Amino acid sequence: MQISTNQSLKPLTTQINENGNLSIGGCDLVELADKYGTPLYVIDEKTLRSICSDYKKAFEKYPKTKMMYASKALCTSAIASILAEEDFGFDTVSGGEIYTVYKAGIDMEKVLFNGNNKSYDELNLALEVGVGRISVDNFFELALLNEIAQSKNKTAEILLRITPGIECHTHEYIQTGHLDSKFGFDLTQIDNAIDLIINEYKNLNLKGLHAHIGSQIFETSIFPDEIEIMAKEIARIEEKFGLHLTEMNIGGGLGVKYTNLDNPPSTYQIGELVINKLNEVVEKYNIEPPTIFLEPGRSIISTSGITLYTVGSTKQVPQGTKYIAIDGGMADNPRPSMYQAKYIAEVANNKENTPKEKITLAGRFCESGDILIKDIELPQLEQGDIICVYNTGAYNYSMASNYNRVQKPAMVLVNDANSEIIINRETLDDLIAHDIIPDRLKK
Numbered sequence: 001m002q003i004s005t006n007q008s009l010k011p012l013t014t015q016i017n018e019n020g021n022l023s024i025g026g027c028d029l030v031e032l033a034d035k036y037g038t039p040l041y042v043i044d045e046k047t048l049r050s051i052c053s054d055y056k057k058a059f060e061k062y063p064k065t066k067m068m069y070a071s072k073a074l075c076t077s078a079i080a081s082i083l084a085e086e087d088f089g090f091d092t093v094s095g096g097e098i099y100t101v102y103k104a105g106i107d108m109e110k111v112l113f114n115g116n117n118k119s120y121d122e123l124n125l126a127l128e129v130g131v132g133r134i135s136v137d138n139f140f141e142l143a144l145l146n147e148i149a150q151s152k153n154k155t156a157e158i159l160l161r162i163t164p165g166i167e168c169h170t171h172e173y174i175q176t177g178h179l180d181s182k183f184g185f186d187l188t189q190i191d192n193a194i195d196l197i198i199n200e201y202k203n204l205n206l207k208g209l210h211a212h213i214g215s216q217i218f219e220t221s222i223f224p225d226e227i228e229i230m231a232k233e234i235a236r237i238e239e240k241f242g243l244h245l246t247e248m249n250i251g252g253g254l255g256v257k258y259t260n261l262d263n264p265p266s267t268y269q270i271g272e273l274v275i276n277k278l279n280e281v282v283e284k285y286n287i288e289p290p291t292i293f294l295e296p297g298r299s300i301i302s303t304s305g306i307t308l309y310t311v312g313s314t315k316q317v318p319q320g321t322k323y324i325a326i327d328g329g330m331a332d333n334p335r336p337s338m339y340q341a342k343y344i345a346e347v348a349n350n351k352e353n354t355p356k357e358k359i360t361l362a363g364r365f366c367e368s369g370d371i372l373i374k375d376i377e378l379p380q381l382e383q384g385d386i387i388c389v390y391n392t393g394a395y396n397y398s399m400a401s402n403y404n405r406v407q408k409p410a411m412v413l414v415n416d417a418n419s420e421i422i423i424n425r426e427t428l429d430d431l432i433a434h435d436i437i438p439d440r441l442k443k
């Protein structure tokens with residue numbers, strides 16, 4: 001079976017160059033650290049485009065497939081521009097994400113707005129800029145969106161976000177499809193919602209159903225199980241309400257390979273299972289082949305991203321752990337402290353002849369829990385060495401904070417031995433830009 005890029009531990013262009021340094025996208029990582037400073041997020045454009053093509057090829061036998069990138073994994077103007085070139089639409093979850101893709105010149109018809117508590121202002125913005133689909137999450141939002149659409153004399157094209165009651169074996173915080181979830185309509189609430197849409201909410205046009213089961217999924221059965229439930233609902237809704245739903249959004253969630261213990265399925269395996277299942281349910285329930293939407297986030301951007309750090313202080317606990325501190329940590333990558341997420345790392349500069357030892361890579365933030373990688377074998381490190389942590393493209397920058405009032409890192413895009421800055425490093429003035437000292441406190 002063909003492999004896909006989400007099954008790679010490292011960006012596809014990772015090499016050791018003639019200086020014995022690590023290079024990605026043809027760029028020496030030590031030179032990048034020198035030029036742009038650390039911490040530094042680096043995105044490899046080849047790897048990113050390669051997974052996009054893996055998804056498209058995996059689904060080419062089902063032409064009614066729409067690829068939507070779940071922007072929350074990493075939403076920046078340049079990344080949005082690349083994905084638009086790859087013919088992806090965008091799943092957005094806030095006014096900020098909508099604004100980012102809008103300003104990047106994306107065709108807003110290819111944008112979906114999703115979320116469990118969208119505000120009046122966000123829904124208003126979505127209708128104003130012409131977002132193609134809104135996935136309505138709950139009864140409150142049905143009423144609110146209808147009211148806003150009515151006030152603008154518009155019809156909102158919507159999906160209903162449902163909770164299909166499928167559990168996947170991922171971390172509790174990244175599971176969303178089980179019954180007791182905060183997201184979406186319970187299956188028993190769908191009829192009530194459709195009644196309201198048909199009889200009261202004249203400015204809503206229901207196009208289909210939407211579900212998303214969870215994230216970092218390795219089990220391939222999840223997607224066919226989900227399609228079975230949604231197809232059954234679509235047939236039932238047609239029968240009961242005479243409402244013809246043509247769209248099925250099966251969410252995202254495909255896993256990536258953070259360490260050698262992770263074995264995510266390929267896009268090709270998922271594609272085959274999904275297409276076979278769609279063909280089966282179309283027959284079984286006698287429904288029109290639906291347009292399907294896929295919303296991968298992590299599997300699109302994770303593998304193409306790495307983070308560079310510089311080694312600083314060291315602490316050897318007598319008879320205990322050796323801590324090596326780097327110049328970043330939980331503010332630029334909160335995943336280890338939030339979900340005990342595991343990463344691998346290497347030294348970017350040439351340490352070929354240095355003996356290895358087991359150490360713990362500690363962050364620089366004021367929390368004992370700010371440990372980036374516990375117990376990792378690396379060549380004996382010295383101050384100034386450059387560390388490369390792999391698979392940081394997804395849910396790193398997008399979850400980054402200014403904890404300890406530390407500036408967020410810069411991000412560069414690398415390709416064909418070129419590097420281009422796509423996010424500037426924050427400055428000290430950026431950090432105080434929104435601060436106000438009331439007049440009475442001014443000196």
Ligand SMILES: *Cc1c(COP(=O)(O)O)cnc(C)c1O
Binds near residue numbers: 070072114
């Ligand atoms: C988070 C999310 C995704 C993307 O999940 P990944 O695990 O990053 O692929 C897709 N759809 C919805 C509705 C989401 O909330």
